[in-house]
Amino acid sequence: MKHINIKVKGKVQGVYFRATTKAVADQLGAKGFVVNLNDGSVYIEAEGDSFTLDSLVEFCHEGPDRAEVESLDVEETSDIKGFKNFEVLKRLK
Secondary structure, eight states, rough: EEEEEEEEEOSSSSSSHHHHHHHHHHHOOEEEEEEOOOTTTEEEEEEEOOHHHHHHHHHHHHHHTTOOOEEEEEESSSSOOOOOOOEEESSSE
């Protein structure tokens, strides 16, 4: 089990990035959350095996059809949180 934090910058809000990320994460079996940040970026925390997380990162490089991803910051941490599912959050708690 691995834990990654992803920050996606570009035209990534208002283009169904969070909903599409949830659909992809659910299909892959990733657990965690996705949320819009005030700076216009999207932030994702996800847990799963290497294949699952690599596939999620690969999706984030492109995003949904109307997204224009400019950059992606991916950080692997040892901070396993044991998420039960993948959620779309309105804001960080």
